[in-house]
Amino acid sequence: MIEKRPGLDLLSHLVLLLGVLIVAFPVYVAFIASTQTAEQATASPLSLVPGTQMLHNYAQVLGSGASGNTAVASVGRMMWVTLLSALMIAFGKIAISMLSAFALVYFRFPGRGLFFWMIFITLMLPVEVRITPTYQVVSDLGMLNSYAGLSIPLMASATATFLFRQFFLTVPDELAEAARIDGAGPMRFFIDVLWPLSRTNLLALFVIMFIYGWNQYLWPLLIATDESMYPIGIGIRRLITGGDAAIEWNLVMATLMLAMLPPGLVVVVMQRWFVKGLVDSEK
Template identity: 80%
Template sequence: MIERRPVLDMISHLVLILGVMIVAFPIYIALVASSQTAEQAALAPLSLIPGDQLFNNLSAVLQSGASGNVSAGPVLRMLWISLASALIIAIGKISISMLSAFAMVYFRFPGRSLFFWMIFVTLMLPVEVRITPTYKVVSDLGMLNSYAGLTIPLIASATATFLFRQFFLTVPDELAEAARIDGAGPLRFFKDVLWPLSRTNVVALFVIMFIYGWNQYLWPLLISTEQGMYPIGVGIRRMIAGGDAAVEWNMVMATLLLAMLPPAMVVILMQKWFVKGLVDSEK
């Protein structure tokens, strides 16, 4: 029997409410600033009362971006570039990682363990560490200011390969033997058996990888030298690069709100599958 303690319940709820308020307050500030005029948003201290310019500011940044004070294009274009890049990175990481893990678990070939540990060692070599040679290769291949340059160097994932490998090792060998007896080839076994069993893991990794791709800043900052290929992170930085006197903070905050929507929607829509993929032990 679980003993109810009203005082402890009240304290735990107060702590949770306080935590939510601390996390949500910066978002509220961005919402307030994005609903004001440029003059109101530049005042110090900032008024905590929302204005009536929210939809006007959102429409302005989506269609034309910032004013002539800074070099930044329409936010709608930046959102599309970030969305396309994040989807390519997430889908590419999951596809390559599943196939590589499948090969290492269900195929017998010389050096199988060596190849796995070579992939695993790349965890210590993120793109920030090898950014100079990676940039040289991408530049020599003519992939600057392109979706290929934004995504291909970030697609490989040792983490996802390791997680899929560990999951495939938990799949009973009897399933593979039964599929082999029924005449199913490796790809048929992968499609009909492993893929349905891996869906929750795929969704959980998709959410993580999508947010990883969406939040990329350093690599796109180097690759994107043309305004038409700025993702949203680089675009926001460009909007505040003209000095405090030139920054339209209402437009910047409106852009920040728009930048938070896609990853927030992905987490909300896939929350059930995401949590299940992380904590569900029944395979």
């Protein structure tokens, strides 16, 4: 029998509400500033009532960017670059990690354990340790200012490989034996059996990897020297620090709100599969 404790439930809801307010209030302030004029957005104290310039501000940043900073491409262009590179990173990480885990679990070859630990140990290496040689390779291959340069070096993922390997180890061996008896080759077994079973884990990892790709800053900062290849993170930074004109904070906040939309939509739309892929124990 579960004992009901109204006081504890009320306290839990109050703590939860307080946490939501702490997280949501800065977002609300950014939204309010994005609907105001430049003068209103820099006024002190800032009005918490929405302004009348919302459509004008969002249309301006999507079409031409901030008027005081001509060195930054439009937000529409930056979001397209970020979206495409994030999708390439997410799909690339999932494909490479699934195939790597499949080989480590279902193929017998010398040094299999060594290769797994070589992959796993890369989790201990920060990006800064390998960023210089990686940049040199990308530069020598002529991939600067390209979608390939923005995404391919970030596709390998030891975390996703480890998670897929742990999941594949829980798949009954009888399924592989049955597929072998039916004449299915390794790739047929991978596509027809492992792929459907991994769907929830795959979707959960897609959310994580997409947000990881969307929020990239350090690597694109080195690779993208042409303003047409700036992702949204670098674009926001340039809006704040670049140029001699006064910072148009209303347009900066409008850019911030637009930058939060795609990852927010991905989380909201795929929330059910995301949670299920992380906590579901039924295999």
